[in-house]
Amino acid sequence: MGKDSEKKNMSRIVVLYCQNSISKNADIETITGHLEDIIVEPVMMVCSSKIQVSDLLKILDNGADAVEVIACPEKACGFLTGSRKADKRMEYAKSLLCKIDVNTERLSLTYGIELSVDEIIEIARKRAEIISS
Amino acid sequence: MIFAEWKPIDELVDKLSRYRKVLLAGCATCVAECAAGGEKEVETLAPLLSLAMKKKGFEIEIVTATIEKQCEWEFVEELAEKAEDVDAIMSLACGIGVQALAERFSEKPVYPGVNTSGLTIREEAGVWLSRCAACGDCILGETFGFCPVARCAKSLTNGPCGGTRREGKCEISEDIDCVWYQIVKRAEERGQLESLSGVRKTKNWSNSRHGGPKRVIREDLRK
Numbered sequence A: 001m002g003k004d005s006e007k008k009n010m011s012r013i014v015v016l017y018c019q020n021s022i023s024k025n026a027d028i029e030t031i032t033g034h035l036e037d038i039i040v041e042p043v044m045m046v047c048s049s050k051i052q053v054s055d056l057l058k059i060l061d062n063g064a065d066a067v068e069v070i071a072c073p074e075k076a077c078g079f080l081t082g083s084r085k086a087d088k089r090m091e092y093a094k095s096l097l098c099k100i101d102v103n104t105e106r107l108s109l110t111y112g113i114e115l116s117v118d119e120i121i122e123i124a125r126k127r128a129e130i131i132s133s
Numbered sequence B: 001m002i003f004a005e006w007k008p009i010d011e012l013v014d015k016l017s018r019y020r021k022v023l024l025a026g027c028a029t030c031v032a033e034c035a036a037g038g039e040k041e042v043e044t045l046a047p048l049l050s051l052a053m054k055k056k057g058f059e060i061e062i063v064t065a066t067i068e069k070q071c072e073w074e075f076v077e078e079l080a081e082k083a084e085d086v087d088a089i090m091s092l093a094c095g096i097g098v099q100a101l102a103e104r105f106s107e108k109p110v111y112p113g114v115n116t117s118g119l120t121i122r123e124e125a126g127v128w129l130s131r132c133a134a135c136g137d138c139i140l141g142e143t144f145g146f147c148p149v150a151r152c153a154k155s156l157t158n159g160p161c162g163g164t165r166r167e168g169k170c171e172i173s174e175d176i177d178c179v180w181y182q183i184v185k186r187a188e189e190r191g192q193l194e195s196l197s198g199v200r201k202t203k204n205w206s207n208s209r210h211g212g213p214k215r216v217i218r219e220d221l222r223k
Helices: A003-010 A029-034 A052-063 A080-099 A115-130 B009-016 B039-055 B073-084 B095-104 B179-189
Strands: A010-017 A037-045 A066-071 A107-111 B002-006 B019-026 B061-067 B088-091 B108-111 B114-124 B127-133 B173-177
Touching: A010 A115, A029 A037, A029 A115, A029 B073, A037 A115, A052 A066, A052 A080, A052 B039, A066 A080, A080 A107, A080 B039, A107 A115, B009 B039, B009 B088, B009 B108, B009 B179, B019 B039, B019 B073, B061 B073, B073 B095, B088 B095, B095 B108, B108 B114, B173 B179
Parallel strands: A010 A037, A010 A066, A066 A107, B019 B061, B019 B088, B088 B108
Antiparallel strands: B002 B114, B114 B127
16 A cells, blocks of 8 residues: 555544643654654644634544644643633534544643653554544 | 524525525624624624535535625615626524615525524623614603513503512513513602603504504605
8 A cells, every 4th residue: 555545544633732742852743753543733722712602613624633732731831821711622623523423532622731752653543542442 | 783693404404405606694783792693603603504515415605795784775785796606695684784785685595594582782792681672652751761561571651560470580480570660660769650650541552563564754854
């Protein structure tokens, strides 16, 4: 099976991460080079509160298998209420998926701080496993 | 504001499934205020409908546009270019906007994406309360600023009825304030309780929707 065909069968996970949730030493750009089994597309946000419900749904509609949002723990949010906003929007987006009978596990929010590249990959891999099961 | 809410998604999918390309049109005024049909809601509903359609095996392209007001022809005209290219239009505006689009783009089927249900005030983020029934015979000056037509379950203009609960709640639900209780309370606060003792004359409903479709002309404003 050629590499393109193999990639077609891999889960594509878009990771929207708050810039403050990852380690300063984490070289996110290297992520896609690491992986044989899933496609991870990292996208940095200034704060997780920047996610909009429409963004989450558009990403899924454009072919992503799942969207994983990585936010700072609520008490550690540099913008005070950013994580809480992200959480509420995520819940609403999931409720919309529920209305159309689409697997709500395709959207997820994980709290993390000082995450390494390996930890982010693990989060994405876990999400891929959940949606495949 | 005019208040509206999304129709059930299944209903929207059912209406649009026969089309290949649809314009989803929002309005940046009332329906944006009540988070039903502004740009944000249009951009949320479009991918949601697309996902729902794909799940049911339909292919659809949804084009989006939000204009300032769907109740003003000058703004409606802004949709002309996109409207030309689609098989159908779904409007997230109130019934007025839907009809404006249906009239301007009469060759295209136009569907409402929301149910328009009232005139409300936003009490706080995410909470809207019915405040006006557009009865056409406003008595707010006599009822201390509380509208019994919109806020009384029986629309009594000579209230209260005998059903007010002890805590000033309406007999139909303990979650609903009895508006006549509020009217009386405010009259007492102002020392004007006497003003409520007379019997208010029968309401003239002819200026509301009960009087039939309206056409109002102001000659001073016409060109």
